[in-house]
Amino acid sequence: MPRALLTEAKANKKDEFYTQLGDIESELKHYEAHFAGKTIYCNCDDPRISNFSKYFSENFKKLGLKKLISSCYKDQEEDLFIFKEHEPAVYLESDSGDSSADFVSHNIKVFKGDGDFRSLESIGLLTRSDIVVTNPPFSLFREFVAQLIKYDKKFLIIGNINAITYKEIFSLIKGNKAWLGINLGRGISGFIVPEHYELYGTEVEIDAAGNRIISPNNCLWLTNLDTFKRHEDIPLSKKYAGNESYYPKYDNFDAINVDKTQDIPADYAGYIGVPITFLHKFNPEQFELIKFRKGDDDNDLSINGKCPYFRIIVKNRKPIVIQ
Numbered sequence: 001m002p003r004a005l006l007t008e009a010k011a012n013k014k015d016e017f018y019t020q021l022g023d024i025e026s027e028l029k030h031y032e033a034h035f036a037g038k039t040i041y042c043n044c045d046d047p048r049i050s051n052f053s054k055y056f057s058e059n060f061k062k063l064g065l066k067k068l069i070s071s072c073y074k075d076q077e078e079d080l081f082i083f084k085e086h087e088p089a090v091y092l093e094s095d096s097g098d099s100s101a102d103f104v105s106h107n108i109k110v111f112k113g114d115g116d117f118r119s120l121e122s123i124g125l126l127t128r129s130d131i132v133v134t135n136p137p138f139s140l141f142r143e144f145v146a147q148l149i150k151y152d153k154k155f156l157i158i159g160n161i162n163a164i165t166y167k168e169i170f171s172l173i174k175g176n177k178a179w180l181g182i183n184l185g186r187g188i189s190g191f192i193v194p195e196h197y198e199l200y201g202t203e204v205e206i207d208a209a210g211n212r213i214i215s216p217n218n219c220l221w222l223t224n225l226d227t228f229k230r231h232e233d234i235p236l237s238k239k240y241a242g243n244e245s246y247y248p249k250y251d252n253f254d255a256i257n258v259d260k261t262q263d264i265p266a267d268y269a270g271y272i273g274v275p276i277t278f279l280h281k282f283n284p285e286q287f288e289l290i291k292f293r294k295g296d297d298d299n300d301l302s303i304n305g306k307c308p309y310f311r312i313i314v315k316n317r318k319p320i321v322i323q
Contacts, residue, residue, distance in 0.1 A: 017191035019135045019158060020213070021051040023183070027221050028055060030182050031156060034131065034225045036064035041129035043117050044136050046072035047092035048104055052134055060097020067095045069125050073115045089115025091125065117144060126151055131225070133157070135191075142168050145222070149177070156181065156223040158188070163222065164276045165293070165310050173279060174289045179230050181221025184280045190215035220280070233286045236316075240265035251302045252295025255313050269319040273301055273311035288315045 042052040047070035056068045071091035089111040092104060113119045117126075117136070126132070126147075131154040136144040141159050146168065148155045161184070163169050172178040190203070190213040199206075203215040240247060240256070247256040247265065255271035258264050261278045271290060282289075290313040293300060300307040 017135065017138070017193060017214075019051055020189060020192060021054060023188050023190075024051055024055045026187070027181055027183050028133070028156070030227055031223075031225050032063055034154070037066050038130040039067040039069065039128060040065060041125060041132050042068075042070040042134045043122055043126065043132060044073065044134045045070045047090065047108065053092075054099060056133075057094070057097045057099035060094075065097065066130075067093060068097065069093050069129055071111070071115055071122060071125060073117070075114065089113065091115065093125075117147065123147075123151075126153065130154060131156070142166055145169060145172070145178075154225055156221060156225055158219055159222050161185065161218045161220050161276070163220070164279055167292070169222070170292045170312075173282075174292075176284055178222055178224050179227075179282065180280045181223045182227060182229060184220045184277070186215075186217050188217075188219045188221075229281070230283055231285070232281075233283055234261060234264070234281045236264055236266035238263050238265045240268040248303050250295060251305065252297045252299060253301055253313065255301075257301075257303055257308060257311070259308070264316070266316075266320050268316065271313050271315055273308075273313055276310050276312060278312060278314070286317055288317055289313075290315055 040056050042050060042056070045052045047053045050070060050072070053068070053070040056063070056065065060068060069091065072089055074087050074089040090108050091111060092108050094103070094107070096103075111119070111121050113121055115122060117123075117140075132148055133156045135158040138160055141163055144157070145155075149172070164173070164180075169178070173180075190205075192211045193199075193214055195212065197212065197214075199212055199214065203217065205213045205215075207213055243265070246263075247258065247268075249256055250273060253271070253273075255273050256265075256268065257273045259275065261274060261281055264272060264274065292312050293310050295301050301311050301313075
């Protein structure tokens, strides 16, 4: 199945998943006000082929950008079994948005090293930027985000939904230092993968341009750029009083379990366990994030000895009485 490819990417560092232009346009249209006068850095993006670079180049003037920087990683290790010259890692800086072939060929620069986002050369570019927008290596997602936080950068990046379960990422979300973007799951249509990646499962295709597309439907956008969604209350219509049997309590924590965000009772003032997808609708003014996954005994939350998939414990900041 396509989802297995993302699991394999984490295990084997098989990270060549390229974002489609349509998915970039669908998400980034909600952040245009943040980009004016800013230097954008796409630090996992070959400026010659990246759709992130293409988006910002084509919309450079419309967005009022100050500068666009795009750079890529290239493995510099020799392979004795493949007799071909390794391509160098390159980067491009533009203050005009010109993406023509002539402009790129005349202005592209070669890194001394491999262009890894952790290299001193890449960090040097990072320190000169304001906002990082890219699809980072899934296998290095935690390390990538940690670097952005260390250098106090704004960001909008793609990751696997399971990134929410990483303690480092959940800590940022709980501390109101990061949150989910607008599109999630099937809202991200798919990724372009290289020819040597196996295509299997039902949600794969080869598009009109010959691109090989997989649609894992389990990815998200993570950001610290403000969005309208995180200021919208989740509409709550369910009632706890009189329906207690529908909301069982955990064996090892004083909280009720809710299987779907839409089933959160509006009148419950105590702790509530919700699925991780709750974070896609989370408004910090409406709910407080308490903890993730574990009960008082430091074991996974359980109901009658069985553990539901990861739960987040939250508390309604403004419960109401439903007549």
